[in-house]
Structures are given as C-alpha cells and as structure tokens.
Amino acid sequence: MANIVIDRIRKSFGSFEALKEVSLTINDGEFVSLLGPSGCGKTTLLRIIAGLETATSGDVRIGEKSVIGLPPKDRGLAMVFQNYAVFPHMTVYENVAFGLRMQKAEDRRVKAQVEKAAGLLHIEQYLDRYPNKLSGGQRQRVAVARALAVEPKVLLMDEPLSNLDALLRLEMRTELKTVLQSAGTTTIYVTHDQTEAMGLSDRIAVMHGGVVEQVGSPVDVYNHPATRFVGGFIGNPPMNFIKVPVANGQVMAGADQLAVPREAGNEIVLGLRGEAVELAPPQQGLEMKVRVAEPMGSHLLLTGSIHDQPVRVILPASETVKSGDTIGLKLDRNRITWLSPESGKSFPAVAA
Amino acid sequence: MTNNRSWIPYLLILPSVAFLGLLFVVPLVQTIWLAMSDNGMPSLANAERMVNDINFARSVRNTFLLTIVVVPVQLCIALVMGTLVAKVGRGRETILWIWTIPLGISDLAAGLVWLSILQNTGYFNSALFGLGIIERQASWLSYQTPVALFLAIAIAEIWRGTAIVMVIIVAGLNQVPKEFREAAEIFGAGPWTRFWRITLPLIRPALQSALILRTVLAFEVFAVVYALGGRNFPVLVGEAYYWQNQNQNYGVAAAYAVLIMIISLAATLVYLKAIKVDPERLP
Ligand SMILES: Nc1ncnc2c1ncn2[C@@H]1O[C@H](COP(=O)(O)OP(=O)(O)OP(=O)(O)O)[C@@H](O)[C@H]1O
Numbered sequence: 365m366a367n368i369v370i371d372r373i374r375k376s377f378g379s380f381e382a383l384k385e386v387s388l389t390i391n392d393g394e395f396v397s398l399l400g401p402s403g404c405g406k407t408t409l410l411r412i413i414a415g416l417e418t419a420t421s422g423d424v425r426i427g428e429k430s431v432i433g434l435p436p437k438d439r440g441l442a443m444v445f446q447n448y449a450v451f452p453h454m455t456v457y458e459n460v461a462f463g464l465r466m467q468k469a470e471d472r473r474v475k476a477q478v479e480k481a482a483g484l485l486h487i488e489q490y491l492d493r494y495p496n497k498l499s500g501g502q503r504q505r506v507a508v509a510r511a512l513a514v515e516p517k518v519l520l521m522d523e524p525l526s527n528l529d530a531l532l533r534l535e536m537r538t539e540l541k542t543v544l545q546s547a548g549t550t551t552i553y554v555t556h557d558q559t560e561a562m563g564l565s566d567r568i569a570v571m572h573g574g575v576v577e578q579v580g581s582p583v584d585v586y587n588h589p590a591t592r593f594v595g596g597f598i599g600n601p602p603m604n605f606i607k608v609p610v611a612n613g614q615v616m617a618g619a620d621q622l623a624v625p626r627e628a629g630n631e632i633v634l635g636l637r638g639e640a641v642e643l644a645p646p647q648q649g650l651e652m653k654v655r656v657a658e659p660m661g662s663h664l665l666l667t668g669s670i671h672d673q674p675v676r677v678i679l680p681a682s683e684t685v686k687s688g689d690t691i692g693l694k695l696d697r698n699r700i701t702w703l704s705p706e707s708g709k710s711f712p713a714v715a716a
Numbered sequence: 717m718t719n720n721r722s723w724i725p726y727l728l729i730l731p732s733v734a735f736l737g738l739l740f741v742v743p744l745v746q747t748i749w750l751a752m753s754d755n756g757m758p759s760l761a762n763a764e765r766m767v768n769d770i771n772f773a774r775s776v777r778n779t780f781l782l783t784i785v786v787v788p789v790q791l792c793i794a795l796v797m798g799t800l801v802a803k804v805g806r807g808r809e810t811i812l813w814i815w816t817i818p819l820g821i822s823d824l825a826a827g828l829v830w831l832s833i834l835q836n837t838g839y840f841n842s843a844l845f846g847l848g849i850i851e852r853q854a855s856w857l858s859y860q861t862p863v864a865l866f867l868a869i870a871i872a873e874i875w876r877g878t879a880i881v882m883v884i885i886v887a888g889l890n891q892v893p894k895e896f897r898e899a900a901e902i903f904g905a906g907p908w909t910r911f912w913r914i915t916l917p918l919i920r921p922a923l924q925s926a927l928i929l930r931t932v933l934a935f936e937v938f939a940v941v942y943a944l945g946g947r948n949f950p951v952l953v954g955e956a957y958y959w960q961n962q963n964q965n966y967g968v969a970a971a972y973a974v975l976i977m978i979i980s981l982a983a984t985l986v987y988l989k990a991i992k993v994d995p996e997r998l999p
C-alpha cells in the first residue's frame with residue numbers, strides 16, 4: 365500500500381507563506397495532477413513529500429506511516445525534477461541506471477530495466493552519450509526514465525514533459541499513463557498544461573497561492589469549479605462569470621427562469637462554460653452582443669458581452685453568426701455553476 | 717562580417733600580452749640565459765655546481781617531501797571545510813571570513829607566528845610545561861630534531877595555505893546546483909556516495925585549479941621554512957636565495973630558479989592530464 369496523506373502542511377520561507385494548510389489524500393495507485401499557476405507552491409509541496417524540504421508544520425504519511433523526519437531515500441519514492449537534474453558526468457545509461465546501482469541490483473537486471481525505460485521514452489539511441497549533448501526534451505526524458513527504472517511505489521513528477529513538442533508529449537503521456545497504471549504506481553504529477561492534467565489524471569488538485577482550491581475528477585473540476593479561480597484557470601476558453609440580479613430566488617435568462625441556491629442575495633454570479641449554450645431565437649434566449657465571431661473550423665468562437673460583461677461562447681461550426689450580431693442563447697441548466705459574488709466560492713448545486 | 721573582425725580579440729588581449737612579455741618573458745629568458753651560460757658562453761657549469769653542492773639533494777628531497785605531505789592534507793581539509801560551510805545557512809560569510817584570515821597574512825609573518833609558538837621559549841613549550849608534560853624547554857626546530865622540524869614546517873604551511881584551496885573549492889561547490897545531490901539522495905545515495913559519485917566529479921575543474929595553484933606554490937615554499945628552520949631545512953627556493961645573497965653567485969641561483977620552474981610546469985602538466993576536465997561532462 366502506498367497511499368499518500370498530506371495533512372495540513374504549511375511551509376513558510378521567512379515571512380512568505382508558500383503553502384497555507386494544504387491537505388490532500390492520494391489513494392494507492394492513483395494518478396493525481398497538481399495544476400496551478402507559476403509560483404503557487406507545486407514544487408514546494410513535491411519537495412516536502414520527497415523529504416527535500418521540511419514543512420513548517422503538518423504531517424505527510426506514505427502507506428499509513430508518517431515520513432516526517434525520514435530521509436528521502438527511506439521514503440520509497442522516485443522523483444522527476446523540474447530542472448531534470450540529470451547527472452552531467454554520467455552517460456545516459458548510467459543516469460537511468462543510477463537508482464538501481466544504488467540498490468546494488470545485479471547487472472542483468474540493471475540492463476533490462478534501463479533498456480525498458482529507455483525504450484519507453486525513445487532514448488535508446490542516446491544511451492552512451494553524455495547529457496550535455498542532448499536537447500532539453502531529450503534530457504527531460506532521461507530524467508523520467510531514471511525515475512521509472514527503479515519501479516517506485518510512489519512517483520513524483522514535476523512538469524516531466526514540459527519541454528517536448530506537442531506530438532511527442534501526447535505520445536509520451538499516453539505511454540506513461542499505461543505503464544504507471546499497470547504497475548499500480550501512486551503518482552503525483554505537476555503540470556501547467558491543463559489538457560494534460562485532464563487527460564491523464566484520476567483526480568486533479570487545483571492549487572492557487574499556496575492553497576488547494578479544489579480536488580476532484582477532471583469532469584467535476586471542469587463542470588463544477590469550487591471557486592471562481594478554478595473556473596477561470598481551467599478550460600479554454602475559461603469559464604464565463606456573469607453577475608446577474610436575483611428576484612424571488614430566480615434568475616431570468618431570456619424567457620427561461622433559473623432557480624438559484626437559497627443562500628443567494630440580491631445578486632449572484634452565473635458561471636457558464638462557453639460550450640454549455642445553444643443558439644435560441646433572440647426574444648427567447650439570453651441576449652448576447654457579439655463583437656467578434658471567429659470560425660475555428662471545428663467550432664465557432666464568439667466574443668462579446670452579456671449584461672455588459674465580457675463573455676466567450678462556443679457554438680457548432682454550422683451556425684452562422686457574424687461579428688456585430690445580437691443573438692439569443694439558451695443555457696444548459698445542468699452545467700451552470702452559481703457563485704457568491706462576495707467570496708467567489710461556488711454554491712452547492714441546486715436540484716433542477 | 718565575423719571574418720573582418722577576427723583581429724579584434726587579438727587587439728583586445730594585446731595589452732596583457734605586452735605586459736606579460738615585458739615583465740615575465742624577458743626576465744624569464746634572462747634567467748634561463750644566466751643559468752645556462754658562463755662568461756657570455758653557453759655552459760652547464762652552473763647546473764653542475766648546483767647539483768654537486770651538498771645541500772642540493774637535501775633541498776630537492778625536502779621540497780618534494782613537503783609538497784607530497786602538505787598538498788593532499790590541505791586538499792582534504794579544504795574539502796571538509798568547503799562542504800561544511802556549504803551546509804551552513806546563517807553566519808556562512810563570517811565563517812568563511814575567519815577561515816580565510818591566514819590568507820591575508822604574509823608568509824614570512826606566518827612563519828614568525830609559528831616561530832613564536834614553537835621556539836624554545838615559545839607558547840607550545842610553556843603550555844607543555846604548564847601541563848607538566850615536559851620538565852624543561854624542549855627544542856623542536858633544531859637540526860637535531862629533523863622530524864619535529866619537518867612537522868612544524870608542514871603544520872605552519874598547512875595552516876597558511878589551506879584557505880586558498882578552500883576558497884576555490886567553495887566557489888566550485890557553488891557552481892553545482894543542489895538538485896544533483898538531491899536527485900542522488902532520492903535515488904538512494906548516502907552522504908559518502910553523494911560526495912564521491914556526484915559532488916567530487918562535478919567540482920573537477922575547481923579541484924584541478926586548486927591543486928595546480930597549491931602545488932606550484934608548495935614547490936616555491938621559502939619564507940615559513942626560513943623563519944622556522946633557517947638552513948637546517950634546506951629547500952629549493954631557499955638555496956636559490958643563499959646562492960644569490962650569501963654566495964653572490966647569480967648563475968647558480970638562476971639554475972635553481974630554472975629547476976623550480978621546470979618542476980612546477982611538469983606538475984601542472986601532470987594535473988592537467990590526470991584530472992581531465994571534459995567540458996562535455998560539466999553541468
Ligand atoms: N527556497 C525558497 N526560498 C524562498 N522562497 C521560495 C523558495 N522556494 C520557493 N519559494 C517561493 O515559494 C513559492 C512557490 O514556489 P514553487 O517553486 O513551489 O512554485 P511552483 O508552483 O512550482 O511554480 P512553477 O510552476 O513556476 O514551477 C514561490 O513564490 C517561490 O518564490
């Protein structure tokens with residue numbers, strides 16, 4: 365069993381609080397992504413789990429056992445560093461073999477494991493080269509291979525594919541996912557790339573300013589963001605936030621009446637995914653003034669305003685809307701998120 | 717474009733080349749000529765006279781012995797000090813500053829400091845006497861106690877010259893990103909393995925510089941020896957000094973100077989070959 369429990373971890377650097385009470389549980393064999401903007405504390409959290417940094421307070425348990433105070437090598441994990449940390453004075457082969465050599469594995473096993481990991485990451489042809497002769501993306505793959513070669517119970521990866529081109533990244537992440545899944549590796553995967561996080565993860569933890577704002581399945585996080593930040597950070601285009609007046613517990617969206625949560629005041633923020641709409645006749649739908657209409661081939665991207673607030677929506681490519689038009693939109697009730705204008709937190713979903 | 721400007725780099729290093737030529741190459745050529753000539757004719761008479769002097773073999777042996785003992789000890793101490801200081805957070809600058817104080821003391825002054833400790837009426841004897849270990853003043857620096865004299869000189873040299881090695885090593889350690897050590901740690905390397913397999917190979921260039929510098933300086937040891945042992949412990953530079961000053965024989969003094977230079981160059985060459993720095997394998 366290698367589940368990870370992160371229990372109220374705080375970390376301060378001097379007076380700066382990099383992590384403010386982060387709690388997160390990762391089940392055995394689960395793949396969890398840490399997603400968040402630069403500087404939100406992703407690397408710091410990984411380093412605390414790995415034992416490279418001491419938390420100011422809080423506990424980390426791996427497999428039900430507290431690892432606070434345990435040196436990194438006794439935590440039974442492998443890590444891919446954000447800046448690779450591939451040893452420049454060793455060949456790629458020796459780099460990948462490093463962990464196994466430290467375990468005093470016999471040569472035959474080392475060779476087999478190195479070849480397996482190298483094959484997976486397509487670096488077989490560089491095995492006897494030195495890392496300085498490799499590109500950033502190649503070095504990054506060496507770092508991933510080095511971590512995979514030891515077949516760890518827990519794998520921490522800090523933006524492991526950030527330097528690869530789009531095509532290779534897609535291929536690598538699929539293969540990575542397959543391998544880790546079949547090995548049952550508990551994985552924490554830091555990334556900036558939300559499609560990567562959506563595609564790979566069992567669950568996503570969205571971090572912001574040293575806090576985990578939401579943990580949930582990719583679909584959950586996408587459709588029901590817990591905070592305004594999460595909705596704005598995830599998805600392209602980001603979620604639209606429209607402040608609307610509430611009357612009698614209802615919000616009018618064109619001819620439709622939408623029930624809002626009981627806790628709402630006179631105003632509420634309507635969180636709307638760009639694609640959770642369809643075109644409706646102007647009198648019936650919610651009115652949108654289209655400033656720019658961009659046909660993207662697969663869909664039509666409209667930028668404009670609703671209630672004088674900027675929005676972006678997506679319609680099927682077959683619709684014909686031109687820049688300057690005023691249109692009506694019918695909202696998909698089940699995909700609306702209601703948020704408090706004051707706190708920016710979402711209300712629990714209301715029964716439709 | 718680039719071709720047209722290829723002379724610019726040469727122009728830029730011209731002043732330093734001229735400077736070196738004037739103050740280094742010219743005296744060097746003169747010294748070599750002085751050593752290899754007699755009354756204006758090429759001759760090996762000076763070299764012959766040098767080699768046949770009774771102090772020659774002893775001075776060669778002493779100089780090499782000192783170098784072989786002092787340099788490795790200094791390197792080890794400097795590595796330990798450098799690694800320690802790299803681990804310190806606050807107060808790091810202060811520690812470095814204190815450790816480099818011997819660097820700011822001239823070698824003759826350093827020799828005199830150790831003389832005041834080790835001479836017959838020195839602090840060392842007073843301390844031993846105070847503790848009741850000796851009954852009367854012991855002599856450490858005479859020709860009758862060659863081992864003690866050698867140790868005294870070696871200790872003084874180690875005290876005086878370790879700081880420069882440490883400074884270079886600290887600079888080298890600063891060049892190695894901490895993630896290399898951390899990665900090694902995660903993959904199961906203990907402190908020794910990390911030191912031997914990661915840190916040491918990565919500071920090769922610093923090691924090389926420190927060893928070359930320290931070894932060359934060790935072959936030029938003089939003032940400390942002069943202060944502590946006088947001619948009881950002949951060394952190469954000391955002999956050059958005596959031939960020049962006491963014997964007024966510039967030819968033989970020059971021969972010693974040339975010999976020291978050859979030894980230093982050879983040592984440098986050995987280090988360059990032995991501790992190869994392959995730019996391809998650096999961070
Ligand atoms: N050793 C340190 N000393 C002081 N501040 C630090 C230190 N390490 C990190 N920080 C600060 O903590 C915050 C979080 O850093 P961290 O490296 O965890 O961010 P990140 O989420 O990994 O960002 P990125 O996506 O850019 O890698 C940053 O504001 C950073 O400046």
Ligand SMILES: [Mg+2]
Pocket residue numbers: 406407408446522
């Ligand atoms: Mg980071």
